[in-house]
Amino acid sequence: MRQLDYKGYIEYTFPTEQDMAIFYENVTDNILGLKTNQYALLYSPDGNLVDRVKWNGEKYVAVTYRTINNDWFQKIKPRNVEQELAFDLLQDKNTLVKLITGKMGSGKTFLCACHAINGLKSNKFDRIVWIRNNVIVRNVPDIGALPGTALEKLIDYCMPLADALGGKEGLMSLISFGKVEIIPLGTIRGRDIKNSCIIVSEAENLTKDHLQLILGRVGEGSVLYLDGDIRQVDKPVFENDNGIVAAVEKLAGNELFGYVDLQQVERSKVAMLTDLFYD
Numbered sequence: 521m522r523q524l525d526y527k528g529y530i531e532y533t534f535p536t537e538q539d540m541a542i543f544y545e546n547v548t549d550n551i552l553g554l555k556t557n558q559y560a561l562l563y564s565p566d567g568n569l570v571d572r573v574k575w576n577g578e579k580y581v582a583v584t585y586r587t588i589n590n591d592w593f594q595k596i597k598p599r600n601v602e603q604e605l606a607f608d609l610l611q612d613k614n615t616l617v618k619l620i621t622g623k624m625g626s627g628k629t630f631l632c633a634c635h636a637i638n639g640l641k642s643n644k645f646d647r648i649v650w651i652r653n654n655v656i657v658r659n660v661p662d663i664g665a666l667p668g669t670a671l672e673k674l675i676d677y678c679m680p681l682a683d684a685l686g687g688k689e690g691l692m693s694l695i696s697f698g699k700v701e702i703i704p705l706g707t708i709r710g711r712d713i714k715n716s717c718i719i720v721s722e723a724e725n726l727t728k729d730h731l732q733l734i735l736g737r738v739g740e741g742s743v744l745y746l747d748g749d750i751r752q753v754d755k756p757v758f759e760n761d762n763g764i765v766a767a768v769e770k771l772a773g774n775e776l777f778g779y780v781d782l783q784q785v786e787r788s789k790v791a792m793l794t795d796l797f798y799d
Contacts, residue, residue, distance in 0.1 A: 526779070528609075528772075529561060529780065530554070530561070531560075532563065533562075533565065540562075556575060557574060557576065557577075557778040558772070559572065572601065583605060592637060602783060602784055616738070616776045617738075617743075617778070620780055622749060623783065626782035626784060628748070629680045634684050636681075636719055646715045647698065648681070649718045650681055651703050651705055651720045653722070675702070677702075681700070708737055715740070716742045716743075718734075718742055721747055725755065725758055727762070727763055
């Protein structure tokens with residue numbers, strides 16, 4: 521598996537106070553050499569975090585975001601500085617392809633789901649479209665064909681969205697009103713998905729061709745959220761041909777694309793133990 525050096529942001533420490541002053545006096549000069557929509561965490565010479573900025577292609581702008589709240593979940597706000605960058609990205613109206621990666625428990629899927637639901641409630645788009653490649657976890661035997669309708673077979677693949685809606689009943693309610701559509705990746709060809717928030721979860725289980733196919737389905741008025749972790753691929757094919765890697769390599773610096781990698785685990789103290797298993 522190719523590893524990504526680019527993570528959507530850099531950390532930069534000003535050598536001197538004078539260097540810091542020069543930076544703020546020349547915000548239209550790309551002094552740090554960032555790509556468009558890349559972030560920077562800025563530290564003072566004594567090592568204190570003093571600012572979070574983004575190069576928007578023309579100048580450095582401050583990271584801004586708002587907390588979100590609706591009927592299904594309590595107020596959601598960033599728990600760490602990386603999530604602050606993710607909030608800024610997910611709320612940026614000009615960035616239409618948004619990639620959030622991170623470790624297990626870092627909040628990548630939850631933040632995407634909550635922002636999608638909030639956008640639906642505030643009428644920013646007509647529906648949420650959930651797309652996932654129906655790949656089972658590596659080294660777990662396939663249990664065979666599941667009984668029930670197509671929806672019943674697919675519902676377990678979008679439980680992260682149900683979790684943000686308070687459970688399966690909340691999800692089924694939105695599906696019944698046409699506000700959520702679940703699409704298997706294998707049936708997406710030919711679709712023109714307009715005025716929707718399209719969420720592709722577990723995007724580490726996509727190839728470059730899969731990603732290209734999904735991008736081609738994004739119609740007018742739609743935005744695409746991708747989340748995943750390339751350390752959790754579930755089939756060998758995705759190790760050598762990975763959609764997330766392709767997205768970063770091909771799209772980083774494009775004005776329509778933004779990316780943040782979340783390193784800090786926030787789910788629980790137990791979930792933090794997963795760090796011990798990363799080489």
